[in-house]
Amino acid sequence: MTILRPILVMGICGTGKSSVARGLASCIGGSFIEADQYHDASSVARMRAGQPLTDDMRWGWLDRLADAVRNAPQRAVLACSALGLAHRDRLRAGAGALDIVFLHGDRALIEARMIARQDHYMPISLIDSQLAALQPPDPAAEGALWIDVALPLPAIIDIAADTLAPQAKTTGGETE
Ligand SMILES: Nc1ncnc2c1ncn2[C@@H]1O[C@H](COP(=O)(O)OP(=O)(O)O)[C@@H](O)[C@H]1O
Numbered sequence: 755m756t757i758l759r760p761i762l763v764m765g766i767c768g769t770g771k772s773s774v775a776r777g778l779a780s781c782i783g784g785s786f787i788e789a790d791q792y793h794d795a796s797s798v799a800r801m802r803a804g805q806p807l808t809d810d811m812r813w814g815w816l817d818r819l820a821d822a823v824r825n826a827p828q829r830a831v832l833a834c835s836a837l838g839l840a841h842r843d844r845l846r847a848g849a850g851a852l853d854i855v856f857l858h859g860d861r862a863l864i865e866a867r868m869i870a871r872q873d874h875y876m877p878i879s880l881i882d883s884q885l886a887a888l889q890p891p892d893p894a895a896e897g898a899l900w901i902d903v904a905l906p907l908p909a910i911i912d913i914a915a916d917t918l919a920p921q922a923k924t925t926g927g928e929t930e
């Protein structure tokens with residue numbers, strides 16, 4: 755039996771983390787984990803008010819996420835911004851080594867998608883602080899697959915599944 759690494763789908767707000775991670779988990783028989791659901795209420799209120807989180811507000815959140823990844827019944831597929839190297843290191847400290855899908859793209863495109871997105875607490879004004887905090891993951895050192903979000907969602911999911919879980923994709927399951 756092969757031990758597969760959990761998958762982190764990361765990027766700034768509006769890049770499609772939730773959409774890609776949900777679709778990828780469904781495609782490979784993994785467990786989708788949505789980081790937005792692990793914030794405490796004060797963090798959500800702060801972002802809703804247009805204030806970025808500080809690292810002190812992020813550590814506990816990242817630790818809860820690492821627990822969720824470790825305890826996932828199937829291969830975890832985590833949608834989480836994980837903008838900085840220190841944030842990813844914190845996840846890895848609790849959850850072990852990760853495969854990474856890094857969603858990146860044109861700022862204007864991402865902004866347009868955030869404007870079109872309904873019912874989300876994250877204001878468009880936080881794009882700038884997200885970009886300032888972003889430390890793109892090194893493809894070699896961190897094992898990160900970079901995908902341009904200009905691609906259609908099904909194509910992004912296909913590339914990620916083909917690269918990170920080809921057997922699960924073709925067999926419809928992870929056990930072997
Ligand atoms: N590849 C894509 N092409 C077109 N629209 C997309 C794509 N990925 C995501 N979207 C849309 O963009 C918006 C932001 O996606 P979402 O998954 O909420 O991003 P994030 O979780 O990174 O904030 C949503 O309305 C989603 O339906």
Ligand SMILES: O=C(O)[C@H](O)[C@@H](O)[C@H](O)[C@H](O)COP(=O)(O)O
Binds near residue numbers: 790836
């Ligand atoms: O989908 C989004 O818009 C983001 O994922 C957002 O909801 C997330 O909660 C923040 O990114 C907080 O975390 P950071 O400030 O560490 O990115």
